[in-house]
Amino acid sequence: MNLYIAEKPSLAKAIVAALPKPHKKQKGYIEVGNGDIVSWCIGHILEQAKPQAYDSKYQKWHFEHLPIEPQVWQLVPKSASKAQLSILTKLIKKASTIIHAGDPDREGQLLVDEVIDYVKVPSAKKAKIQRLLINDLNLQAVKKSLNNLQPNQNFVPLSVSALARARADWLYGINLTRALTIRGQKSGFNSVLSVGRVQTPVLGLVVERDKQIEDFTPHDYFDVKATLQTDSRESFDAKWIPSEACEPHMDEEQRIINKALAEHVKKRITQQPGAVVHAEQKKKKQVAPLPYNLSALQIDAAKRFSMNAKLVLDICQSLYEKHQIITYPRSDCRYLPTSQFSEATSIIKMLANNDEPLASAAKKADSTRKSRAWNNQKVGAHHAIIPTLKKPQFERLNTFEKNIYQLVSQQYLAQFYMDYQYIEQIIDTEIEGGLFRAKCSSTVEAGWKTLLAPKHQEESGATLPQLNKGDKLFCSAAQLIEKQTQPPKAFNDATLLAAMTNIAKFVRDPDIKKQLKETDGLGTEATRAGIIDLLFKRNYLVRQGKQIHASPLGKSFVEALPLSTTQPDMTAHWESSLNLMTQKKCSYQAFMNELSQHLNLLINTAANIQFTDLPKVDKPAYKKSRRRKATYANKKKTTKQA
Numbered sequence: 001m002n003l004y005i006a007e008k009p010s011l012a013k014a015i016v017a018a019l020p021k022p023h024k025k026q027k028g029y030i031e032v033g034n035g036d037i038v039s040w041c042i043g044h045i046l047e048q049a050k051p052q053a054y055d056s057k058y059q060k061w062h063f064e065h066l067p068i069e070p071q072v073w074q075l076v077p078k079s080a081s082k083a084q085l086s087i088l089t090k091l092i093k094k095a096s097t098i099i100h101a102g103d104p105d106r107e108g109q110l111l112v113d114e115v116i117d118y119v120k121v122p123s124a125k126k127a128k129i130q131r132l133l134i135n136d137l138n139l140q141a142v143k144k145s146l147n148n149l150q151p152n153q154n155f156v157p158l159s160v161s162a163l164a165r166a167r168a169d170w171l172y173g174i175n176l177t178r179a180l181t182i183r184g185q186k187s188g189f190n191s192v193l194s195v196g197r198v199q200t201p202v203l204g205l206v207v208e209r210d211k212q213i214e215d216f217t218p219h220d221y222f223d224v225k226a227t228l229q230t231d232s233r234e235s236f237d238a239k240w241i242p243s244e245a246c247e248p249h250m251d252e253e254q255r256i257i258n259k260a261l262a263e264h265v266k267k268r269i270t271q272q273p274g275a276v277v278h279a280e281q282k283k284k285k286q287v288a289p290l291p292y293n294l295s296a297l298q299i300d301a302a303k304r305f306s307m308n309a310k311l312v313l314d315i316c317q318s319l320y321e322k323h324q325i326i327t328y329p330r331s332d333c334r335y336l337p338t339s340q341f342s343e344a345t346s347i348i349k350m351l352a353n354n355d356e357p358l359a360s361a362a363k364k365a366d367s368t369r370k371s372r373a374w375n376n377q378k379v380g381a382h383h384a385i386i387p388t389l390k391k392p393q394f395e396r397l398n399t400f401e402k403n404i405y406q407l408v409s410q411q412y413l414a415q416f417y418m419d420y421q422y423i424e425q426i427i428d429t430e431i432e433g434g435l436f437r438a439k440c441s442s443t444v445e446a447g448w449k450t451l452l453a454p455k456h457q458e459e460s461g462a463t464l465p466q467l468n469k470g471d472k473l474f475c476s477a478a479q480l481i482e483k484q485t486q487p488p489k490a491f492n493d494a495t496l497l498a499a500m501t502n503i504a505k506f507v508r509d510p511d512i513k514k515q516l517k518e519t520d521g522l523g524t525e526a527t528r529a530g531i532i533d534l535l536f537k538r539n540y541l542v543r544q545g546k547q548i549h550a551s552p553l554g555k556s557f558v559e560a561l562p563l564s565t566t567q568p569d570m571t572a573h574w575e576s577s578l579n580l581m582t583q584k585k586c587s588y589q590a591f592m593n594e595l596s597q598h599l600n601l602l603i604n605t606a607a608n609i610q611f612t613d614l615p616k617v618d619k620p621a622y623k624k625s626r627r628r629k630a631t632y633a634n635k636k637k638t639t640k641q642a
Helices: 009-017 079-094 106-118 139-146 152-186 199-215 244-249 259-269 294-305 309-322 338-352 358-363 399-416 454-458 493-501 510-515 528-537 552-560 569-582 588-606 626-641
Strands: 002-006 024-026 029-031 037-040 046-048 075-077 097-101 220-229 235-241 272-286 420-431 434-445 472-484 541-544 547-550
Touching: 002 009, 002 079, 002 106, 009 037, 009 097, 009 139, 009 309, 037 079, 046 106, 046 152, 075 079, 079 106, 097 106, 106 152, 152 569, 152 588, 199 493, 199 528, 199 547, 199 552, 220 259, 220 420, 220 434, 235 420, 259 272, 259 434, 259 472, 272 434, 294 309, 294 399, 294 493, 294 528, 309 399, 309 528, 338 358, 338 399, 358 399, 420 472, 493 528, 510 569, 528 541, 547 552, 569 588
Parallel strands: 002 037, 002 097
Antiparallel strands: 024 029, 029 037, 046 075, 220 235, 220 472, 235 434, 272 420, 272 472, 420 434, 541 547
């Protein structure tokens, strides 16, 4: 008997539909026509044991017990999933072959693998386990995946990476939360101070941005604009490019801060001749942006529809599981396998028979055009998020679902549009020894921008005169433009998620920065939304309109913590190591050893932390339970009778 173990019931249902009939539903599993069985987990049905499971002394929080580092790690069944675990245990022991059907990411890999390990499947049987990877829950797609099973052993690195992440989060969170909560209590703070390997650096980003805004002091700076005329009376504007000699009068962004100097330049060039010293005209192109991964989709949804990351993830899960009109959403990949290109014509045809505006967009798509998105070398266990072949029933979708489906579909259709093509013109003019630059872009072919950037069509088609080096010009007027520096913008849902996704921009350590790829971030595609949500639930973050700020608690907490816990450097480095682990380029033991050493240093540092500015949190008023109240009343009654 073959046993399919799906990550959740909805995936099990899709697998069953592709297997022989009749289907007999039993408690916790479904038997199909050929005798095979499909069962399921309910997400993670096992969890890391609590500290007291390793030693009863850990029931109470004492600083001298830290760090708590299990020598032999234990998993325990979640209370709500014990019945399903019992069913799976019996089925696994009976099965001749096991097919692992977790979601196609590292968490999906781990949550089924850990059940198999927990049941202690013999090594010979374990070596024969097959892996079923499903990105699309529609019938034909599932059948195709069933015909393409792979050895589960190929995905061991994915599982090891997820295991390392889970244990790292346990070690970091349990130990530092206990250490800092104990220190907080000594300062009169009567609540838990929660610390996380990812959540605390994210909070640190917000606190740092708020501080930059608070400490910002604006200053004036100045531009000079020259209005130039050709011999044929054509007119255009050019901006002054200060020379190196002006550096003493510039700020760190190379902007002129000396008004007198700018005034002098303005007066000097007015009504003076000039000459072109450089002129170029280049035809350029810009390819369409790749299809979405989850973070890119969450960022665009926040910009377009003000949707927070958690809402976007929930909507995506609904479109994937309930409606089955998009592929697997918790993807960190923005590429597609070349085999998927054969379905492009059918997907475009389906979208062309859809509601507007997708129908019009699909009819203009060229299904023979193959963009850079199709690249097998860039695709891992899962691919980019795209529409499935199933036509959506828009009357059954809510507004949020319609908006997200439209974003996903438009981004996919953009792969079949021409490149955006434009001409870039640059004219450099020398006037009285100063350099003035005019720059202009004009569209040749809007291509994919007609789909993803419709406002682009509203841009003017202004161009610069056709000039050559040595051509004479005349400065008919000059203008001094006064500007003022602006503070950095507060984070919002889109920019905070973007910061987590491309964390290298915020890492300060140059050695760690070198190790990071552009795509290395804090957390994973599947966890980032939950991390932001958790910071709000723990009252570390607050919203002011669309802006995200640190609460007084969040700010005071971060300011008292060791710097390495609140900056993204070390966590980003560890996330990079976890990604390398999936490629067999980093070992589990090396990662855990580094984390353990760092954890010991942090606990030693935490021993000396003094929390002086934390907001006071009163202990909740004690309320007698109904049973206690009844007991108290009976005692009182008995006493009176006596």
